Amino acid sequence: MEEGKEMKIARFSSCRGVAFEINANRCSPFAIESPTKPERSTGTWHWIPWTRNNSFKILPQPQAISPTRSRASSHFCDINIDADDDVELEFLSEVQDIEKNQEKVKVLPKTEQPKRNSRLSIILLDQGFTVYKRLFMVCITLNMLALALSISGHFPYAKSKATLFSISNILALTLSRSEAFLRILFWFVVKTIGKPYVSLRIKTSTTLFLQSIGGIHSGCAISSIAWLVYSLVIAINDDKTTSSPEILGVAFTILSLITLSSLAAFPLIRHLHHNVFERIHRFSGWLALILLWLFILLTISYDPSSKTYQLTISKMVKKQECWFTLIITIVIIIPWLSIKKVQVCVTAPSNHASIIKFEGGVKPGLLGRISPSPLSEWHAFGIISDGKKEHMMLAGAVGDFTKSLVSSPPKHLWIRSVHFVGLPYLVNLYQKVLLVATGSGICVFLSFLMQKNEADVYLIWVAKDIETNFGNEIKELVEKYSKEKVIVHDTAVCARPNVAEISVNAATNWNVEVVIVTSNPEGSRDVVRACNKAKIPAFGPIWDS
Template sequence: MEEGKLTKIARFSSCRGVAFEINPSRRSSPFAIDSPTKPERSIGTWLWIPWTRNNSFKILPHPQAISPTRSRASSHFCDINIDADDIELEFLSEVEDIQTNQEKIKVLPKLEATKRNSRLSIIMLDQGFTVYKGLFIVCITLNMLALALSASGNFSYGKSKATLFSIGNILALTLCRSEVALRFLFWFVVKTIGKPFVSLRIKTATTSFLQSVGGIHSSCGVSSIAWLVYSLVLTIKNDKTSPEILAVAFTILSLITLSSLAAFPLIRHLHHNAFERIHRFSGWLALILLWLFILLSISYEPSSKTYHLTISKMVKKQECWFTLAITILILIPWLGIKKVQVHVTAPSNHASIIKFDGGVKPGLFGRISPSPLSEWHAFGIISDGKNEHMMLAGAVGDFTKSLVSSPPKHLWIRSVHFAGLPYLVNLYQKVLLVATGSGICVFLSFLLQKNKADVYLIWVAKDIEMNFGNEIKELVGKYSKEKVIVHDTAVSGRPNVAEISVNAAINWNVEVVIVTSNPEGSRNVVKACNKAKIPAFGPIWDS
């Protein structure tokens, strides 16, 4: 860096990571790091510094793992310095200015620079072939094959039941996003294959599938449109359907198409609030019209061009039962909505801590809202499993910022908590959890409660006590010091998290690494672990 010049570093502030590839075979570290000088207190290549007078965590890393920096505080927690994962799809970016000392500059050795891509590139394109994409391709290929056979006259059932295939795809995509169904599925998987005798390959393959079911959701959405178009073409050719039925069918097709377009990655990324509202309200309206379509179709008599509906006709139609299942799956989460009293504190301008009554199991997420019909926000839950639980919310959007500036007394919640990737920690025997910033919130419950898995933790954040408060710091401090690496970037500079993670995973001999960071950070950790033959998982953009 030359004297007097300004260097700008683009930082990625997204809560989404990248997909992963599974390769749990023999491990070897791709990094050559010497051991610290005091092995009696070392953890891998890191050294734990005891509590200081100001009661802050400090970890002294090996110099080769550090990229020294003194940057100003970030306004977004999903960053390597101040990283927050409120699990929302809110993507913000900022540019950090680092000014050199005009009087005297000490030139530091430069680490090898890594290519920085745009957030959208990392989220969507810089992932290679993932399980998510594989599930999307397989599901849509099967649908298009069945559709082609039906159109060519080689699949008579598909031709006569085109509408049923469209509704069936809608049922499948609803199941893939049903928090109740997935909660049961995650629980069942942990209970059945979360045993020591089950091979690691089976566990990691199952984890990759469960994390990527969004690929099935997306492909079924596209396939339902294709089947509905085919059904409408056949109906128009038949010329025996009432104009009312055709009008309703075309309206349903328009709503489903609008919902799918709103979910297109570019639109979803840049205009997430619009996507969420379109996806929700167009889906609800389409479901209502689907019931109308089925009732009209069942009751219509082509010969007399009249409508006559009976219960016996309804119970014989598969379309009716599929639509009933869709309705139940959509209604269940909304039946558990209630307004509860909360206690909100703000340890800093960057985050708030929201406390609720009741203990919660590790690995679960909760949704809260100031207005249930307008917006919902999902956060990881921190709980000791006893009397209360809490959420750590980074101030990254209007709602989360309002929690800091105007703490509410009440919030709307969904009683049913849903499972995510962290819930699968108990599939394994030894797990390394890697978090940056407030991504720690999804892992803290595993430190506070007894688990089947032996859990180790790496936490990288900036100004921990100032930004996260004494309470969060103490929760981490209760866990065994021999199983925790805490790195405060305000004290020790910016680390190479991927390098730290690989060496810690090897030294602790863990089965798997689970990371919660920004897209670039998650990608780097996952790739480094894969290179070292260590199974690694991180949140994907459509988790």
């Protein structure tokens, strides 16, 4: 802009009902610079969204800000600016009127905008050969190798113990999804290698493995089906008829249930019909476990010579299948023993989110499950707590249940009192961490801001209509943290930023060890890729993590 010329501004107005501080000193992460002093900049423009009735101003900003508008999305962690084409064209027209005789703003035509992949394609196809997929392939390869050796006669033990191999895989897949077992495993890892003298490479490799352990679950599920089919084929072709029709019938039923459960977990079904997947997976799994006990008891007690059943305790304790199945049963039952109905206080700062408050403090990095009906559905959320008297969950209204929390706030909910762990818990492994969140993804990180931790934590939060959508309480929790360690970007007032570029720059400036991001699949992928390209270790949620 030429020197001596000033842009005419009718007035300054906040957008979409969001109040922001005009503070040149930026004492608050929610403050923006005062518009009273005209500046000269060679950077790109920072656009403030507006409506037809509002005045506007264009402020110069760093190159990290990209004047783009995102598509609509059903995911509350998405950072989007809802504006129709007419408003956008009118906005651009006003910009050009103000900047006549100046360099024109370059805007890509709509047809030239990069094509966005679907969420499912990003989750499954656009993340490369991940550690999750590698663990899946390792489990499949090892099991198929053992199966091939058994079929060829080079592994006679496996042929005589085909059922045991199937149950062993079921045990492995159960442990890899057991919240109690993983809670202990993550705690042990943090206590043993979460020390300053342990190399960063060991920590990041461990983090990759732990967040991808679902690959073992999936790989062992497929392998258990293969071993069970092999066991049935051996039983059917056995000339000695060591199995009765009842045993074969129960085995076929177990095979059908496990296969049904695996098909329901197929990504397309799980993505489009999650409640269907959850119920089939749960109830078919329970029924298969009951039938597995029946199968083992029938097998142990069956006498082929007399074709009768004689069960004794001595026979049971000698069978490995019996002990493996007992462990599986205990691991599955443990989470259900912690279920209880509790009183909650639900408030809705907007139609887009609700805040659910519970009694009791919780340590940082833990997540919780809540349900309106424990046998039908469970929903996982990050936990916000100061570690003292209470904790709360921030639930974006994106599904039937979360929308009902806004429209009809319940007085009671079912919870699992034993909280579980995930990627956020592994913040405790490191000494200096950058946390990147979009939308309601902030909830899994807020406890690290509220409680004293061994890790030095920094935060980037990008969201839309922060005060309106999330309420003043959430905003104040962020404001209380050290202002030198927080970057907050509201896309209702500022244009959608390049979150990946901001994350790389912040990680470099703050000299952090690792970046952990919670966003939608595309956003998480972009941040992780950008950081890895800059040689900065980064982790984000993955499919089935």
